[in-house]
Amino acid sequence: MIDSAGVILVWQVDPSSALRAGPVIEAFEWCARHGVPVVAALPALSPEGAPYDRILYGAFAFARAEVPAVRRFISPAGTHPASETERRVATALEQDAELTGLFACNASIPIGAWGGTVRVDLLCATHRIVVELDGPEHRAEPKFGNDRHRDYELLTAGYLVLRLTNEQVAADLSLVIEKVRAVIRLRRDANGS
Structure with missing residues (x-):
């Protein structure tokens, strides 16, 4: 059994590649099923749809104004x-x-x-x-x-x-x-x- 009290999974997901993001999202879901809090950072907006639709509900967007x-x-x-x-x-x-x-x-x-x-x-x-x-x-x-x-x-x-x-x-x-x-x-x- 995993003790989830002190564990947080933090991961940066590459939103440009759904193929590479898929296994990471599966790991997030496994952690969530086992009570491990997860923080995911996406450096750019992800496409709508699979597999991102499984993790983005309740997500917060942090953005900066573009600077030349x-x-x-x-x-x-x-x-x-x-x-x-x-x-x-x-x-x-x-x-x-x-x-x-x-x-x-x-x-x-x-x-x-x-x-x-x-x-x-x-x-x-x-x-x-x-x-x-x-x-x-x-x-x-x-x-x-x-x-x-x-x-x-x-x-x-x-x-x-x-x-x-x-x-x-x-x-x-x-x-x-x-x-x-x-x-x-x-x-x-x-x-x-």
Whole structure:
């Protein structure tokens, strides 16, 4: 005889496969017949009908609102900002009603025919816009020339690049955000979206 006083069966059922769920549901039913409490967790809604109809009466659904993938990362703007200037701009973008949720920090973008990628400061994947924030080191070679080549690669991959300086961010962050908003509107209006 089983002493069911201290036993609880907890199991995660794969609702996408009725064939694999069948034996687990039979185990649940055996436990229930023998007085063992059962907790089943289904990571997604199960199909209606057999074998799920045997266990779902009295079930509770716990659901979370779907969050876009770009919003599931470390910072509200996407991935981790690499500099204080990026953090300031990313925070301001997230606080702007029109721009919130559009940008990810330090995102990688595939470019070129050979499968290369570039990492950009801020990416709006929806409208294919890149915002680069440049410190003083970007004014001299080789960075200056490398930046122009990256801009070319991004342009030929379908991205519009807006370059702003760290000094512009420090002097007038609201003007920087207004420039980003203007580019978003330009791109959105051009694409009719």
